[in-house]
Amino acid sequence: MRPGTLRQILLITDGCSNQGQDPAAMAALAREQGITVNVIGVMEEDVIDDQGLKEIEAIAISGGGVSQVVYSTQLSQTVQMVTRKAMTQTIQGVVNKELQQILGSSKSMEDLPPDKRGEVMEVVDDLGETSKLEVLVLVDTSASMKHKLPTVKDSLLDLSLSLNARMGDNQFSVFVFPGKKNDVEKLLDWTPKLESLTKIFPKLTTGGITPTGPAIQEALSYFNKNRSLRGLLSHDEQYFEESM
Numbered sequence: 001m002r003p004g005t006l007r008q009i010l011l012i013t014d015g016c017s018n019q020g021q022d023p024a025a026m027a028a029l030a031r032e033q034g035i036t037v038n039v040i041g042v043m044e045e046d047v048i049d050d051q052g053l054k055e056i057e058a059i060a061i062s063g064g065g066v067s068q069v070v071y072s073t074q075l076s077q078t079v080q081m082v083t084r085k086a087m088t089q090t091i092q093g094v095v096n097k098e099l100q101q102i103l104g105s106s107k108s109m110e111d112l113p114p115d116k117r118g119e120v121m122e123v124v125d126d127l128g129e130t131s132k133l134e135v136l137v138l139v140d141t142s143a144s145m146k147h148k149l150p151t152v153k154d155s156l157l158d159l160s161l162s163l164n165a166r167m168g169d170n171q172f173s174v175f176v177f178p179g180k181k182n183d184v185e186k187l188l189d190w191t192p193k194l195e196s197l198t199k200i201f202p203k204l205t206t207g208g209i210t211p212t213g214p215a216i217q218e219a220l221s222y223f224n225k226n227r228s229l230r231g232l233l234s235h236d237e238q239y240f241e242e243s244m
Contacts, residue, residue: 005134009036013210014043024055024059035063036065038067040079044071066085075152133168133169134170138219139152141208178211187204
């Protein structure tokens with residue numbers, strides 16, 4: 001069994017979008033297209049921002065993903081945890097659908113005997129290590145993120161090392177919002193080369209508004225372009241094989 005390519009948007013923000021579409025609505029649209037939206041809310045040690053916290057949770061719920069609020073000092077471990085937790089959740093959903101087809105629509109993993117459930121979880125863990133993974137990282141670089149950017153850089157490096165340790169193929173890209181000229185700016189195109197991350201760090205600067213909704217919408221477009229290109233290439237390869 002294969003769950004196909006796991007697609008994730010990893011949004012790193014301190015919440016409180018103030019420009020463009022509702023980010024939760026954009027996250028719901030992503031979920032409909034099979035893309036999970038995970039959110040890491042980066043907060044100051046001594047600040048409780050209820051509006052920001054509500055937005056972070058709403059985006060993750062709408063996007064079928066995981067949300068985690070952290071102080072910036074804890075960010076490095078959190079990006080790996082959230083990425084892996086979301087992978088496991090996605091795969092469990094696929095496994096549950098398979099089980100329902102085999103056992104009947106009223107059954108799920110929780111209905112299995114403990115030994116069988118353990119075997120299924122082993123399959124889930126294995127798929128988490130071997131499945132193809134595409135992670136689009138969306139970094140909030142609005143003015144309020146200024147003091148948090150050094151930790152964001154460290155966390156992206158840790159994430160790249162974590163992905164590199166997986167057996168499956170990885171592709172990741174990095175977008176920031178706001179961009180220098182537009183609401184959203186692509187800093188790194190899809191690549192499996194983890195060392196590419198360090199080259200974008202000098203480009204990470206802060207300032208301006210927080211267009212979270214448009215950023216998620218742009219991420220969706222980017223996923224769809226990548227999927228269309230891959231479909232075109234695989235179609236060409238198939239045609240090439242058949243015509244030989």
